Amino acid sequence: MSKQLEPAAALPVAVHPEVVPPTKTKKEPYPFWLGGVAATIAASITHPLDLTKVRMQATGDKGMISSLKKTVRTAGYRGLFDGISGTWLRQMSYSMCRFWAYDESKKIVGAGKDAPAWKLALAGSMAGGIAGFIGNPGVLTPSQVRLQGDFAKPPEKRLNYKNCIDGLVRMVREEGWSSLMRGVGPNVFRAILMNASQLASYDFFKAELLKTRYFEDNIQCHVTASFAAGTVATTVCSPADVIKSRIMSATASEGSSSMQVLKTSFRNEGAMFMFRGWVPAWTRLQPTTILIFVTLEQLKNLVDWTRAARGEQ
Template structure:
């Protein structure tokens, strides 16, 4: 028997010769990554969010005049009124929604590039239902702290920070106050996640199906721009109601139906889209910053893991 033939037999009889190491399954990203990205984005766009809330919940009529009024009353620092409430909201609501969205996609089998839009939207609905409840206290605190300086002095709550707001709400209004406006907030969270998160995944996947794009910052920017416009329009009615209910204190904020009737009677149906422009101007860069930052944080995690494995 020739040497080559003998080697062939040995190779054929040796199972180890055919064993291939299984491909390394990519580790999941930290569940809090999306919340950190959202916190960074919200910190940058806080002045626009502040203006949106004041337009929706006070007598301010125009975005520029509202911004000027804020600076006149509180200086440049006034543009960051309630920033600790924003951080509390993002570190509860956003962490929860990104985690729940990923888990819901796994449950529905939608964590693939070819996932149908209805599955992505359903995952967004599931995530929003959970995050809207978990993040409700932070949402109330954020809205109250942002709108407080625009109120008459005698009606201001004067919370020192988000923790002072939390303790005072429980002490002065009871634990149930933490769930005030939870209905509209959950509706808005469902609308936001099924439009913003799902549409980002959809637009990103559609762009990557073409031969013109790669998975880079250009695609992330384009997909997030489209997602921001979709989300602003879909969420506007619930956003307006949420801001008005949460900014109210005492008996005036207890009846959602009465608030809707009063707003319809005084302003007409278009009150539901009041503040759309500042909402878009705030949500658009926020959405873009969230997803661009999120993708870059994922790249950083990948780089860190590769560095550790190579050393």
């Protein structure tokens, strides 16, 4: 009779805790107003150069240094900040809108971290169109341009706006509500060019630099990318910028249609009038672009730090 085998004692089985992959928390978006704050800081610092650019474009001043000297001679050193209130108002509306719209447009077109240049440019164009149209009805750019160019005119032709709000009120009272939309076409076109070239170029150059072994995501990379973006933006935007400045600085009696400005300028100055003021525009836009993006990156770092300090993602 065969011996019956007893069942083997059950060996203890090691129970391993279930491994749950860590959930990746979606990062909260940055405040929509960061771009406006960064642009306001940058524009305040570079305002004298922007003032010189506008006066060269609108009044025909020749030479950046001579235009600066003329401003100091006629209005003192405080004259270098003529129109600063219009600059602040414009940056906290137009610029804030364009940075917000650019981030939203990138989501719409699917422009992620390593998006191709055409997708970034498309998102920038969408943002520029939105911001340019919203900024124009408030006469932010016209009041800024007129405030900056006023003291360069002969005393009998000056508008003598006290500030940007006074400029808005007087334009409506003296020239009608239609003046609020003066130059909307060139303004929107220029905004599309600026955002497609400046914002998109910065993201593109930054991504390309980070692919190399020479750059990390730090100030050195931000400065280099923004320098390249500033050069691209200045060249692309110069023709529209000159035409826009001339249209918006013209009063109703002087004629302000785009075609009239183009015909008169081509006849009197030739095609190169579209690049008048390129040097001061580049000199102004380069530090402005660098300051905008470096400041914006630091503001984002500050937001990240404050969120981490509060235990937020």
